[in-house]
Amino acid sequence: MQITARELAHFLGGSLEGNPDITVSQPSKIEEGGEGTISFLGNPKYESYAYTTTASVLLVSKDFAPKSPVSATLIRVDDVYASIARLLQQFGQQAKPAPGISETAVISDEAMLGNQVSIGAAVIVEAGAQVGEGAIIMGQAYIGKGAKIGPNTLIYPGARILDRCEVGRNCIIHANAVIGSDGFGFAPREDRSYEKIVHVGNVVIEDEVEIGANTTIDRATMGSTIIREGVKLDNLIQVGHNVEIGAHTVIAAQSGIAGSTKIGQYCRIGGQVGFSGHVEIADGSQIQAQSGIAGNIKEPNQAWFGSPIIPYRDFIRSHSVFKKLPELYKTISRMERELATLKAPEADQ
Incomplete structure (x- = not known):
């Protein structure tokens, strides 16, 4: 992909300072740069690199006031991080595979494939599965019996969407994620051994959801484990059976959510946060990394920290x-x- 600074500024709705005809072909980190790349300054602590970067184009905020000369062509925007997100999406689109079905894919005659789908090498699509129009399923992924994949959803290599689980439209499921594994349910016997509880429910993932690599979402014992619209889950997250995560909540890596917990919408949850089972988390809750939640959070839009959690400001004062x-x-x-x-x-x- 080759694009000029002028075209980039128009695409991002920014103002241009410097050579409008200089071209870039890929993004770069500001401290690494490189000719023909575009980088960005979003965090003030990296400002020193703005004066030394070898990137051809630098994305900055409208109020950026250079303290020294900057050799890169500048594009000034209202929100640097929102702009870089749009930019990376534009560059990333070029890497998507073309529609078509690999000769080594194993597709059941009873599966239903929409138009313009892309099915990679060694993909398995079982009987009764539905793959929506424009969906991309990369190599060695598995789509179980009766599973549903929505239009324009992207499933990376090795991901597993198990029987009867549903993924909405415009979702991204990263490599080796498992959707629909059995929940952790065992009934104790008199001899102190355990009998497995069969999980007959499924997982329902709504539209515009992103699931990180190696994240696992357990199917419900009965009913559905539900990931609502716009949720973003990082890598290596465990979501237990019958959990519900509200719309547009984001959760960072290595967090664990025990069964039947209900997390509200628009929550922001840091890495390595642990939730005990059967708790309810209010909308807009902000939970700092490595916190532990053992009870309900009833008041919305509050920040929490610690294990067990206490209000964020109280934790900072106590610390x-x-x-x-x-x-x-x-x-x-x-x-x-x-x-x-x-x-x-x-x-x-």
């Missing part, structure tokens, strides 16, 4: 005290010794 505890302990010990010394003469009387 500032916690760091001082060794010195406080020494001070108290010294005061106790001094007090004991003062009391000693009284004891002799």
Whole structure:
């Protein structure tokens, strides 16, 4: 893909400073740059690289005021991160495979494929499965019996969409994600062994959802595990059976959500957050990384931190005290010794 700075500025709705005819073919990190690349300055702590980058074009905010000369052509935009997201999507579209079905794919005669689908090498599509128009299923992915894949959804290599699970339109399922694995359900026997509880439900993923690599979403015991519209899940997340995640919630890597938990919409959840089962999380909750949630969060649009969680500001204040505890302990010990010394003469009387 070759595109001029002028075309980029028009595409992003930005203003141009520098050579409008310079061309770029790929994005780059600001500290690496490279001729023929476009980079961006979104975080002020990287500003020093703006003066040394070898990128041909640099995306900056409209209020960026250079402290030194910048050799790159500048494109000024209202929101750098939103613009770079659009830009990366544009570059990424060029890598998508063309429609067609690989000769090594195994497609059941009872499966239904929409128009303009792309099915990669060694893909398996089982009986009763439905693949929507324009969907892309890359190599070695598996689509189970009766599963449904919505139009224009992209499934990366090795992902597994198991029996009767549903994925909406315009979704992205990254490599080796598993949708519809059995939930962690076992009934204790009298001899202290365990009997497996069969999970007969499914997983329903609504439109515009992105599921990260190696993330697993368990099917419901009965009914559905539900991922609502616009949810974004990072890599290596565990979603238990009968969980429901509300629309446009984002969850970072290595978080774990135990069964039957209900997470509201527009929540922002950091990495390695743990949810116990059967809890409800209010809309708009912001939960910091490595927090632990053992009870309901009822008040919406609040920030939380810690394990077990407490309000974010309370945690920060408490942590500032916690760091001082060794010195406080020494001070108290010294005061106790001094007090004991003062009391000693009284004891002799």
